[in-house]
Amino acid sequence: MVSASSGPAVRVALFITCFNDTLFPETGRATVRLLERLGHQVEFPLEQTCCGQMHFNTGYQREAVPLVRRFVDTFSPYEAVVAPSGSCVGMVRELYPMAAELARDRWLAERVEALAPRVFELSEFLVKRLEVTDVGAYYPHRVTYHPTCHSLRMLKVGEAPLELLRNVRGMDLVELPEAKECCGFGGTFAVKNADTSAAMLSDKLRRILDTEAEVCIASDNSCLMHIGGGLERGRVGVRTVHLAEILASEAAAEEGTKR
Amino acid sequence: MTIKPPDAFSPGRTPTFEESARTSLADSQLRRNLGKATQTIRAKRAVAVKEMPDWEELREAGRALKSRVMRHLDEYLLELEESVQKAGGHVHWARDAAEANRIIAGIVRDHDAREVVKVKSIATDETKLNEHLEHEGIHAFETDLAELIIQLAGETSSHILVPAIHKNRAEIRELFMRELGVAHLSDKPSDLTEAARLYLREKFLAAKVGISGANFAVAETGTVCVVESEGNGRMCTTLPGVLVTLMGIEKVVPAWRDLEVFMQLLPRSSTAERMNPYTSYWTGTSEGDGPEEFHLVLLDNGRTDVLDDETGRQALNCIRCSACLNVCPVYERTGGHAYNSVYPGPIGAILTPQLVGIGKPGPDSLPYASSLCGACYEVCPVKINIPEILIHLRGRVVRNRQDRGGPRAKLDPENAAMQLLAKIFSDRRRFEGAQKLAKVGQLPLSRGGEIRRLPGKLAGWTDVRDLKPVPDETFREWWRNNREIG
Numbered sequence: 117m118v119s120a121s122s123g124p125a126v127r128v129a130l131f132i133t134c135f136n137d138t139l140f141p142e143t144g145r146a147t148v149r150l151l152e153r154l155g156h157q158v159e160f161p162l163e164q165t166c167c168g169q170m171h172f173n174t175g176y177q178r179e180a181v182p183l184v185r186r187f188v189d190t191f192s193p194y195e196a197v198v199a200p201s202g203s204c205v206g207m208v209r210e211l212y213p214m215a216a217e218l219a220r221d222r223w224l225a226e227r228v229e230a231l232a233p234r235v236f237e238l239s240e241f242l243v244k245r246l247e248v249t250d251v252g253a254y255y256p257h258r259v260t261y262h263p264t265c266h267s268l269r270m271l272k273v274g275e276a277p278l279e280l281l282r283n284v285r286g287m288d289l290v291e292l293p294e295a296k297e298c299c300g301f302g303g304t305f306a307v308k309n310a311d312t313s314a315a316m317l318s319d320k321l322r323r324i325l326d327t328e329a330e331v332c333i334a335s336d337n338s339c340l341m342h343i344g345g346g347l348e349r350g351r352v353g354v355r356t357v358h359l360a361e362i363l364a365s366e367a368a369a370e371e372g373t374k375r
Numbered sequence: 376m377t378i379k380p381p382d383a384f385s386p387g388r389t390p391t392f393e394e395s396a397r398t399s400l401a402d403s404q405l406r407r408n409l410g411k412a413t414q415t416i417r418a419k420r421a422v423a424v425k426e427m428p429d430w431e432e433l434r435e436a437g438r439a440l441k442s443r444v445m446r447h448l449d450e451y452l453l454e455l456e457e458s459v460q461k462a463g464g465h466v467h468w469a470r471d472a473a474e475a476n477r478i479i480a481g482i483v484r485d486h487d488a489r490e491v492v493k494v495k496s497i498a499t500d501e502t503k504l505n506e507h508l509e510h511e512g513i514h515a516f517e518t519d520l521a522e523l524i525i526q527l528a529g530e531t532s533s534h535i536l537v538p539a540i541h542k543n544r545a546e547i548r549e550l551f552m553r554e555l556g557v558a559h560l561s562d563k564p565s566d567l568t569e570a571a572r573l574y575l576r577e578k579f580l581a582a583k584v585g586i587s588g589a590n591f592a593v594a595e596t597g598t599v600c601v602v603e604s605e606g607n608g609r610m611c612t613t614l615p616g617v618l619v620t621l622m623g624i625e626k627v628v629p630a631w632r633d634l635e636v637f638m639q640l641l642p643r644s645s646t647a648e649r650m651n652p653y654t655s656y657w658t659g660t661s662e663g664d665g666p667e668e669f670h671l672v673l674l675d676n677g678r679t680d681v682l683d684d685e686t687g688r689q690a691l692n693c694i695r696c697s698a699c700l701n702v703c704p705v706y707e708r709t710g711g712h713a714y715n716s717v718y719p720g721p722i723g724a725i726l727t728p729q730l731v732g733i734g735k736p737g738p739d740s741l742p743y744a745s746s747l748c749g750a751c752y753e754v755c756p757v758k759i760n761i762p763e764i765l766i767h768l769r770g771r772v773v774r775n776r777q778d779r780g781g782p783r784a785k786l787d788p789e790n791a792a793m794q795l796l797a798k799i800f801s802d803r804r805r806f807e808g809a810q811k812l813a814k815v816g817q818l819p820l821s822r823g824g825e826i827r828r829l830p831g832k833l834a835g836w837t838d839v840r841d842l843k844p845v846p847d848e849t850f851r852e853w854w855r856n857n858r859e860i861g
Contacts, residue, residue, distance in 0.1 A: 132850050132851075134800065134806070136850060137810070137849055137850040137851055138810050138813060138845060138849055138850075139843070139845060139846070140846075141846055141848060141849055141850035141852075141853055142846075144850035144853070144854075145850070145853060148854075148858075160851070160854045160858070162803065162851060162854075162855075163803050164803075165799075165800040165801075165802075165803060165806040166796075166800040166806075168800070170796070171793060171796070171797060172766065172770075173747060173766055173769065174769060174773070174789075174793065175742075175766075175769030175770050175771075175772055175773030175774075176773055176790075176793045176797065177770040177773070177774075178774065179793060179794065179797040180797075182797070182801055183797070183800055183801070186800075186801065211763075211766065214763070214766070214767070218770070265746070265747070265748035265749055265750075266747075266749075268749075269748070269749035269750070269752070269753060270749060296750075297704055297748075297750075298704045298746050298748035298750070300704070300746060301746065302745070302746025302747055302748070303746075303747070304743075305743065305745065305746045305747070306835070306836060307832055307833060307835045307836055308393065308743050308835075309392070309393050309396065309705075309743065309744060310393075310835025310836070310838060310839075311393070311396055311397050311400050311835075312393075312396050312400065312705055312708060312709055312744075313746070313835075314838065314839040315400050315406075315708040315709075316704050316705070316708065316746070317839065317840070318839075341842075341843065342840065344843070345836075345839075345840025345841050345842055345843075346839060346840050348825065348840070348841040348843075349839060349840050349841045
């Protein structure tokens with residue numbers, strides 16, 4: 117087994133996201149296990165709640181501003197903030213400046229500007245910040261990867277998740293056709309425009325099934341809950357697993373939690 | 376004359392996007408027609424753009440030029456007026472659709488014309504010019520093939536560039552046989568085009584007045600430009616003795632050389648062509664060449680209100696290429712009619728509510744007609760940050776409802792839920808309490824490890840998806856138990 121380590125130890129604050137904290141704790145546990153295995157020190161600031169993305173993107177922006185302040189207060193002391201979610205990191209990096217402007221708060225804007233570059237989605241933290249592409253994972257399954265829109269187009273993580281996956285031992289990674297097309301989740305879009313969201317989901321599911329993969333991987337549990345919920349409803353026997361859980365899996369103690 | 380369904384620019388209430396989308400999504404023929412067309416044009420555009428080593432620089436130049444125009448719009452418009460007048464043209468200012476239609480109908484009446492020929496123009500769709508002229512006893516013939524198709528069918532456009540994208544060849548063949556009285560017709564594109572050509576040729580030759588929109592107008596020279604693919608536009612702008620152009624005020628560009636940028640960006644983005652087939656430029660009137668009389672009608676119709684919003688005003692930079700429609704996963708499935716606006720797709724979702732004003736249920740629903748995937752921003756030739764504007768407009772919609780909606784808006788279930796959640800997230804202990812409550816609260820919903828049905832609005836989720844129940848231990852509970860012992 118290759119022992120994976122990655123440069124000098126970094127003190128990492130885990131931004132779990134309210135969604136993962138409540139609904140997908142196994143993704144959080146995997147993120148902690150992975151970062152610790154790579155020799156880094158993980159801290160979990162308990163004061164964190166929600167980054168405010170749902171409020172902000174649904175139009176409840178005045179209501180989101182206190183959550184933005186809270187996030188900045190909680191995470192400003194850390195040298196690196198890492199989240200297993202492209203979407204929530206996208207909110208912090210790309211939309212917090214807009215929130216600060218809306219609040220007409222120069223001080224908040226300055227603190228956002230200072231903090232935002234230190235907030236990373238997990239795969240970009242590993243590949244771009246730590247420069248590690250082989251984390252010593254083992255996952256003997258046929259899988260396909262769906263790049264989520266916000267990690268792709270807001271954060272521009274590019275090939276980072278795929279570079280990590282290509283180094284996972286035992287894995288049969290199959291390319292997902294039309295991978296870059298949105299799965300149709302879109303936050304409250306899935307409820308407000310449920311019919312359109314369902315139409316987009318159907319096409320994504322069809323393409324996943326075409327790959328004959330047994331597992332669909334992504335770096336956002338929100339999209340995976342949508343995709344996985346559709347797969348489960350159809351009883352098709354394909355499961356969804358977060359990228360962090362794949363990367364945390366090792367030969368001896370494999371843990372791809374069924375969803 | 377067929378009465379077209381009302382849209383955001385008509386008086387009265389229009390349906391919301393989600394209401395209309397339900398109908399469109401159920402139309403399997405529409406889904407197939409649209410899916411095929413958008414996938415084809417998407418792939419072609421990608422090839423056309425990849426050929427250009429300086430594409431990103433061109434996009435940036437386009438963005439910068441348009442932003443400059445918006446910052447100094449007043450000056451460029453006055454310069455344009457002066458240049459057009461100097462070249463022998465007449466300039467009219469229309470603050471809204473009604474005024475524009477009155478001006479144009481007046482010009483047509485002054486020449487005793489009962490029929491006019493038209494170049495495809497979304498501005499005239501916006502003002503409902505054809506309907507207005509019809510009321511005055513003047514018939515407008517659409518000469519763009521797709522515009523002719525939907526005019527004959529009594530429908531509205533469903534795409535900025537390809538108005539009849541929702542129809543296939545078989546449907547068009549039947550329409551032509553019925554409406555043009557053609558006895559024998561195949562569904563070959565060349566035969567369909569020939570039928571339209573024979574019908575239109577006599578209209579071009581007989582018309583005394585031609586009406587067009589404008590893709591660009593150059594302030595420095597007074598030159599107006601129409602970009603098209605069929606040659607019908609060239610005929611409309613050169614054959615009739617009188618030419619009237621209706622142009623949104625945002626279409627002005629400062630100088631002739633600026634067209635170098637847009638003439639590269641536009642064809643590759645819209646039709647995936649390296650060079651546009653028919654590009655007509657004219658500067659006022661010329662003795663013995665083309666129309667003897669030229670009128671330019673400058674249309675505001677809400678545009679100065681859009682200019683007032685520093686974030687939202689980017690929407691005015693649009694050059695109507697329709698690349699954002701072709702890549703949009705929502706548009707691809709619902710089609711243009713679900714937007715109930717002459718401007719459908721992502722650009723329509725940001726432009727329409729701003730032009731007609733926030734506070735109307737139909738247009739207010741448009742900024743929500745997006746999963747915020749960002750594909751539109753990636754292809755926009757003038758780099759309009761559509762996702763950002765969508766979010767910005769959602770904020771304006773909600774704030775307007777909260778501040779002007781009265782007590783009913785406060786009791787709105789969505790508003791109530793959002794207020795409650797904001798309160799929960801504002802305090803760690805409250806958040807942890809709510810996590811515990813969620814575990815208890817879901818018990819009546821969970822069946823055999825899956826939630827199959829949620830109540831109320833949330834049923835939209837469980838209509839097509841199962842939901843995993845909230846696990847027994849939250850992450851923070853695990854952290855406390857395993858990492859913070861003692």
